Amino acid sequence: MLRILRLPALDQVIEILSAQESETLLMAGGTDILPRPAALASTRLLIDLSQVAELQGIALDAEGRIRIGAAVTHQEIVDHPLIQRKAQLLSMACSSIGSVQIRNLGTIGGNLANASPAADSLPALVCLAAEVALASPRGIRFLPVSAFILGPGRTARAADELIESVRIPVVTGRRVAFFKKAGQRRGMCCAKASVAMCAHRHGDGRLTKPRVAMGAVAATVISVPAAERVLADRVLTMAVIEEAAAACCEAAQAIDDIRSTASYRRHVVGALLTEGLAEIYDHMQDLARRQARRRRRRS
Amino acid sequence: MSAERKTRIVGRSVAKSDGMELACGAPLFCEDQLPPGCLHARVLRSSYAHARIVSLDVAPAEQLEGVAAVLHHGNVPRVMRTTAGQGAPEPSPYDFTTFDSKLRYVGDRVAAVAAETPELARQALGLIQLEVEQLPAIIDAHKAQAPGAVVIHDEPDARVVIPVTYEPQRNLVAHVDFQVGDVEKGLAAADASFDREYSCHYAQHAPIEPHCALAEPLANGRLRITTSTQVPFHVRRIVAQALQWPVSRIRVIKPRIGGGFGAKQEVLIEDLVAFLAVRSGRPVFLRLSRAEEFNSRTRHPMHIRLRTSVSAKGELKSVDMNVLSNTGAYGCHGLTVVCNCGSKVLPLYRWDDIRFWADVVYTNGPVAGAYRGYGATQAAFAMEVQMDEMARALGIDPVQFRLQNHIRSGETSPVFQALGEGGEGVAQNIGSNGLAKCLRQAAKEFGWRRRPRRQSKAILRRGQGMACLMQGSSIPEVDMGAASIKMNEDGSFNLLVGATDLGTGSDTILAQIAAEVLGVEMAQILVTSSDTDLTPFDVGAYASSTTYLSGEAVRKAAKTVAGQIRKVAANILGLPVRKLSLAEGQVVAADGQSLTLARIGASSLYEKDQNQIGAFASHTTQKSPPPFSAHFAEVEVDTETGLVRVLDYVAAVDCGTAINPALAEGQVEGAVANGLGYALIEEIKLDERGRLRNGSFREYKIPSTLDLPKIRVILVPTYEASGPYGAKSVSEIGINGPLPAIANAIFDAVGVRLRQAPFTPEKILAALKAAEQESS
């Protein structure tokens, strides 16, 4: 018999987890678990996290980082003004997940814990240098997302831990960002490949502290330091974009599977990066033209 | 020719008669009707593509508490037959029995269990011990006829029941070959000739509701089967055949069903629940899992070589179409689908010489069957892409090229006579033909050749493509539909039809036809359909037949009833019958006198010359008048990601009179969406051992609303004199357009010809790369 416990408070969940009952499974939105009857078959106790008070909410934490509760849904993230202003990349990534119905149920904690190589929030979180807060009887520990995700479906979470929240450092200044995804169709599908990018934009057209990460082209989400090096402190030009795209293709360790082929994936990450950077390039050209016009008017 | 008359209800988009109850979630489907004590069935399926059963031990399953019956080849009589739901004698080979000792594809039946719960049934399957001898498997259709290829149907009792070619020892399910004129000469002599190969892939119908069926033993020794089917009368006949029972002991009812698209023109599970119910003496229900549904029936993958020739002025000369069709492990619909490749595509244009030849082969792949379009989809792809290629080579606008060459009203094609349901067909002259209007109106609405073009160096490139289509309306001299109507004392009518509404709205349009003739509102027509005990015979919902064929049966029955009503009214009023007509629920006389139908109904049942007003009518046809259609598509190809976005789609269709325009438009929209999925996204993939790699909606995607452009449908009214109120058909034709229209639009955009569907980003990039390498 499967028991389902809907708990209101974090310490109750921790208490049950620390009792080390095997065959216990955490569930938040259920959008990964419920379509997999096999996972449920061996489960005796399902702990529903969706109402745990401490896992809710989006706000700044004591250290000034954005704290997103693990049970916050993708749609809440998409709609939240703080995210839109300070972590727009995450909002872009979450808006490409599934459909409205899935986004209303699925959570950021679930997307992380599920650790799919194709999970859409992960490249964004990696670019944003997000940390995962893990709660257990020992308190809370923080791990960078890239250290938390170990492999397909594998994470650094201990059996008595749960994801409490995600923390994203707030950076000031003008930013550019994009999330691009290639799928079998436009909605309700997993990525064949995805690319996330964010950077600081300077008045002189330079991008600094660029971060690039890719999904579905390796066993885990990967960042692309080679592409970041190409972009860092450079003014965006078509040549720079091409070089960065080539670095992405190079870094992809893609495989053939039912959704696509290795060669397509390797190629398309470059195309996605190009598409995103070209949009930023156009945007910056626009800005430059407008500035010039303003200057002309003033003089 | 009967003239077009003004109609009251025909031609109006009245609400679908079952729409509200469906929207409100009324318990109308098969699974809503399980009786108490109903057992649940599950099927053990082969995990081998080709194997012989060496031993099968079902005892542990039989001994499991809660298991009521276990069926397998050892305890069910061997009766060779076909699962294809076609008229008898069927054109499909008898190569199937309920359970065989040989397994021919991954998913073939090994055993079936009925138990108290679905979980117990599943558990019982796990207890069955199966030992097999594996055989070499053929997955690639091109290898089916190689010398020394393993014989998939080596059983001596596989046979055909109509005189057609069938050589299972060569894995040959069917062979067709006809020629009019001299194609080789015509190809050699013409100004320009073309020779290309095209291929189409496996795809699944993906109905919302998988196959499900309930069999209930009745106290009087009969069996009642409630099933999600397109062919209730064929289910009755074929289940009787399997059980070796008389047809009279079986009643089949089709409740509301959640889509079929051809997958349910098949007697796929009804024999199982029937046997299990008979064995256990209990009601038995079976619903296929989604994984099983994906492996239930598919579209025939085909390889088509098309050769054509044309004069410099753009007159088509010769055509040679050669098809290799893969029917999978069983031959259901193999012959007739391939015949349709010729008969629904070649007559569209005027040719001097025509050859059509085809082989249908067995493989150890998924079983192909009927799927909306029924072979026309695959062949129209080849033909319409080649038409585009010809037009471009000659420097003629593709629309102009078609206008110049298409078949006209009053003309015939030798193909009609040559190609039928396996054997010869039925000669016919084209009656109504709105194709030229379709082409002109759709081109105008679409803005053909007036759209801005992107420069050829851009990453996103737009292109436009178009295609012309025809289908048929019912199978001439084969299909039969019947209807009966009786009148009640309040002036309402029971309309009983064998026709099968699979969500298409046929109950509604048949009621519209009756209401039109009888001069009453829709609410006065009470439709009962698809119950073999109650309703008259109908072949079922396939071959685009219901409106054209069953609709005419309804019209005839209603006309007879209208005559009876006028006779009763004439007696009451003391007026001659010819002075009376039916309108607005009344019989009206020329002099202004009138009688309500309620008055007439009451009189006929209770008062004077008591008599049940009512009539039967049947209809068969000598022709299969084609609906015609012109499709236009605009795409945007991302040359970096290979992604194709369909920006705009216009489909103009001549379906004769649209009895219910909203429902007709819905059929076209649905068919186009269905076809866009087939063209761009959908493909069943097999591994080297014949297993489905994507038999789930997780991997097998169909288009969602986000993937679809606005589909603009134009109904081009014509009047088909042989159909009810001038109607032809509309349900299948639309699926044939997207493959060629999109392929042509992609060519227009990026200059590469895709001849292997579907047009995935992976393929498009590969083609672009190949073109680049060629040009450099």
Ligand SMILES: Cc1cc2nc3c(=O)[nH]c(=O)nc-3n(C[C@H](O)[C@H](O)[C@H](O)COP(=O)(O)OP(=O)(O)OC[C@H]3O[C@@H](n4cnc5c(N)ncnc54)[C@H](O)[C@@H]3O)c2cc1C
């Ligand atoms: C139709 C459909 C479309 C989808 N499309 C996408 C898509 O486009 N992109 C994408 O990335 N994903 C997609 N998904 C996957 C899924 O929606 C996401 O991964 C979602 O974020 C999962 O969140 P959840 O709350 O529903 O997880 P659940 O199913 O509740 O749980 C998933 C896993 O996380 C664990 N878990 C949940 N919360 C915690 C916690 N706080 N601490 C520790 N472990 C926890 C659970 O034990 C389980 O192992 C799709 C799913 C479906 C059904």
